[in-house]
Amino acid sequence: MKKILSLILFTLNATSLMQAKTLIITYNYDNPEFIKMQHYTFKRFVQDEYEFVVFSDAPTETAHNAIATMCKKYGIQCIRVPQHIHEAPYYLPLNIPELYHNHTTPSNVRHVHSIQYSLDVLGFDHEGVVLLIDTDMILVRPLNITNFMKNCDIAALMRGSSNKEGATIMYCWPAITFLNMQTLPDKKTLNFNCGWVNGCSADSGGATHYYLQEHPEIKIKEFSSFYSGEILCSDRFYTQEQNHKNINTSNEDKIAFWQSHKFNEKEIKFLLKNPDTIQFLMEGDDAWFFHYRGGTNYENLPASYHKQKKNLIAEYLKDIMQ
DSSP: OHHHHHHHHHHHHHHHHHHSOEEEEEEESSOTHHHHHHHHHHHHHBOSOEEEEEEEOOSSHHHHHHHHHHHHHTTOEEEEOOGGGGGTTTTSOOOSOGGGOOSSSOOHHHHHHHHHHHIIIIITTOSSEEEEEETTEEEOSOBOHHHHTTTOSEEEEEEEEEOTTSOEEEEEEEEEEEEETTTOTTGGGOOOOOEEETTEEEOTTTTHHHHHHHOTTOOEEEOEEEEHHHHHOTTSOOOTTOOGGGOOSOHHHHHHHHHHTTOOHHHHHHHTTOOSSOEEEEETTTEEEEEOOOTTOTTOOOHHHHHHHHHHHHHHHHHHHO
């Protein structure tokens, strides 16, 4: 009798997962253009049912209205992040210096507050897969999320950090993290705080280290990534200062390098134009994402820089959408 009940429960859970839409959540600070990019690429490449929700963390009502207008245009649900949650550490311990908690510019603290708020009001209660994704992260190949998440609890780009004393941590970077809400244990204890984790400095998502440590049974798929320097300067070790202005690699060698890492013809065509400060993330042949990087312009680069970069990326997206 117990075996029959267990089989029934397993069947019901599997059926529920197949029927539940994937919930895709992104966070927009002040750049509605990325909502349009994500809308069209999700529509083109996601092969199963999904719901796309934008959490607006705009610092002003003018910026929020622009985000809300873009969402309304494309029939996307838009939820306002209450700005008062940034005036305190929400319920996450604020374990980084107060100077990082800047209310007028985007910061990791704003980011993790928004993530936790979205999970509390929507994500944790969802019955299927939840995808947390940066607003400037673009899906660029076909993806069946139900199949992709069939045998895992989390799919993410894992990041590591260490300190001088030899302590190390690994954590999920929420620029792209898939969470199977049906299979995650104690899911409401999961938080994506940044700051100091086990004595190590961590980006957004650092506190997931504690959750993963508490639940070693969790099955994880790990994304690989290529930064612009690694893609475009494949003849040398990548440093933050390198950019497309000092490439030594010949086009022939670059193409051979890209082909060896399974970049396709359209991706190679795009890379030959030397896009700056970009990133590709991939998990096997199943999930490929393009990361604009710096979409909130935290580096305070001139508008002309972003205009040129966005035009180049718009050409690439148009090419792959055909």
